[in-house]
Amino acid sequence: MTYPLIVIPFVLVTVVVTAMSARRPRFAARMAWSSVAAVVLVLLTAVFDNVMIAAGLFTYPEEHLSGIRIGLAPLEDFAYPLCAAFLVPAVATLLEKPKR
Numbered sequence: 609m610t611y612p613l614i615v616i617p618f619v620l621v622t623v624v625v626t627a628m629s630a631r632r633p634r635f636a637a638r639m640a641w642s643s644v645a646a647v648v649l650v651l652l653t654a655v656f657d658n659v660m661i662a663a664g665l666f667t668y669p670e671e672h673l674s675g676i677r678i679g680l681a682p683l684e685d686f687a688y689p690l691c692a693a694f695l696v697p698a699v700a701t702l703l704e705k706p707k708r
Contacts, residue, residue: 610672611684622691622698629698638701642694649689657681 629635660666661680668682676683 610674611668611682612674615684615687618691619687622695625702626694626698629701632701632704638697639694642697646690646693649693650686653686653689654678654681657685 629638658679658681673682674684678686
């Protein structure tokens, strides 16, 4: 099992759930704010993953990676903050009770 394959289900769930929330009010605003959150989370991930990898806190087996890196951090690490930035607001929106 490779890390890119592990990421695929998370990305698919994020896309499906976000699409399901598209008919809810304020979808465009939610996507704009999710995009801002995604940028911030990706930047934080880039900084902290690179620091932790450089410090030797953890490593990745090369045979399980895509080979694409941003600094020392594998590209796969950036899927999780992207998914969180879009999935969490979409789930919260879908769980809200409709206002009458």
